Amino acid sequence: MLMHQTSASLPRPHSLEEFGMVAASNPMISLSEFTYRRGSEIYGEKEPVEYVYQVKSGTVRSYKLLSDGRRQIGAFHVPGDIFGLENGSLHRFTTEAVVDTTVRLIRRETLDTAAEADGTLIRSLLCMATTNLRHAEDHMLLLGRKTSMERVAAFLIEMDKRLTATSILALPMTRRDIADYLGLTIETVSRSLSSLRELGILRFIDNNQRHIVITDRQQLAAFDRQN
Numbered sequence: 001m002l003m004h005q006t007s008a009s010l011p012r013p014h015s016l017e018e019f020g021m022v023a024a025s026n027p028m029i030s031l032s033e034f035t036y037r038r039g040s041e042i043y044g045e046k047e048p049v050e051y052v053y054q055v056k057s058g059t060v061r062s063y064k065l066l067s068d069g070r071r072q073i074g075a076f077h078v079p080g081d082i083f084g085l086e087n088g089s090l091h092r093f094t095t096e097a098v099v100d101t102t103v104r105l106i107r108r109e110t111l112d113t114a115a116e117a118d119g120t121l122i123r124s125l126l127c128m129a130t131t132n133l134r135h136a137e138d139h140m141l142l143l144g145r146k147t148s149m150e151r152v153a154a155f156l157i158e159m160d161k162r163l164t165a166t167s168i169l170a171l172p173m174t175r176r177d178i179a180d181y182l183g184l185t186i187e188t189v190s191r192s193l194s195s196l197r198e199l200g201i202l203r204f205i206d207n208n209q210r211h212i213v214i215t216d217r218q219q220l221a222a223f224d225r226q227n
Helices: 108-116 119-143 148-163 175-182 186-198 217-225
Strands: 007-015 028-036 041-043 051-057 060-065 071-077 094-097 101-107 202-204 211-214
Touching (some): 028 108, 051 108, 060 175, 071 119, 101 108, 108 119, 119 148, 148 186, 148 211, 148 217
Antiparallel strands (some): 041 094, 051 101, 060 094, 202 211
């Protein structure tokens, strides 16, 4: 539901390729852009699936609140990522902007109509669903790892692949976000990062420790491979 946007642009014709989807006919569609302030909800759990989203800038977190009030983050969506694809008619997670974030969106019914007569688009959607399933499986295995260091190492490796455009890994998420993604406490995340720094595997280049240089990827990967 589009109740939380702070600014918007009027829909205008775009191709599905601009949305990051492959289609044989590449039909023209209407895409809108919305900007959400840091911490703003994009859609809530159990809200109707009306749109499919792509991150243009910023970062989005998807999460569930557990019965005891704890938050479990299931995924972070970074520029280029498509999210909001669901098998059913209701969203299973709540999504929020981690920082000020701009998203593109297309109506779900528009995408469904385009896919009805386009086998290439169907395969593209299936590939996205498979990728999302693989991420969910990897995340489940990550939460079952024996040590906090393994989880933090796996997280840094994931973000290094997805976010690093230069030699600096700029993390948009807070320590609390990382902790809720890894199933750890904030203190444990901080201790693990400090230990990796003491081992010479990474270094921080600012006071808030959001900008990281990974100096030994091989040793970091060795932590991730431990069982």
